Amino acid sequence: MGVTVERPAWAGSDIDLSRPSAARVYDVHLGGAHNFQVDREAAQRIAEVMPGLPQILRANRAFLRRAVRYLTGLGITQFLDLGSGIPTVGNVHEVAWSANPDCRIVYVDVDAVAVAHSRAILSESDNATAVHGDLRRPQEILDNPETQRMLDFSRPVGVLMFAVLHFVPDSDDPAGIIRQYVDAVVPGSHVAISHASLDGEADRAEEATEQFRNRVTDFSMRTRAEITDLFTGLELVDPGVVYLTEWRPDAGDEDCDGKQTSTFAGVARKPD
């Protein structure tokens, strides 16, 4: 007998409540409220084989904060956040606006819940918007009227891909996808990436990969060298591709062994 799930107001009729989604499973791990029983069950299975996951996700959000702050420090005021997820505390627009309230942000996610919720919290804002789209189709994202309305492609853009490229298998050519975004932005633009990796705890990461694949979606952990290759043609800023917690840490950040985050991070500049 099927279980009837009550549909909350923020979940439109196009949202499938019977299957877990990567965005909502992530929301479970961050302690958010925008998820369903199927997502909580999938999250629990994943946490059983990867108990450090909540800490990894917090470290990822801390990297997001430092990277966006670094970019606003360079004078970048426009952000294209690909695979932005369900908004939780410390979103890109909050970090960017705390540096410069004129920053403009386009959130992009393939998950309808993430987009619906982003639109709800951004409804009062003229400087940020959310686009429902698949980052694997760069031209559609770049040509989207909302993207075009919000971003001025004659000025530098921060292209953000936090914790999302591991959902893009090699068969979809992640490097080629990144290149299309890089080709669309002017020199001085930057690309910021965080990416799950096998280089940390290989056995458990492999198990978690299987859990994710079986229960939620495709998942491709990559080595540090493979993640570094994603920045080909760009100039990596110091300290290069390092574990999440090693990328320009702040004094007050959670103290954990970077290797335990099983996630690499880097920021690179499009050269002149």
Ligand SMILES: C[S@@+](CC[C@H](N)C(=O)[O-])C[C@H]1O[C@@H](n2cnc3c(N)ncnc32)[C@H](O)[C@@H]1O
């Ligand atoms: C782990 S969350 C990361 C959220 C946020 N970037 C962060 O780092 O906190 C990954 C997000 O990427 C989205 N995603 C996965 N594949 C995608 C694709 N092909 N295009 C756009 N979004 C995608 C998922 O729906 C999910 O919301």
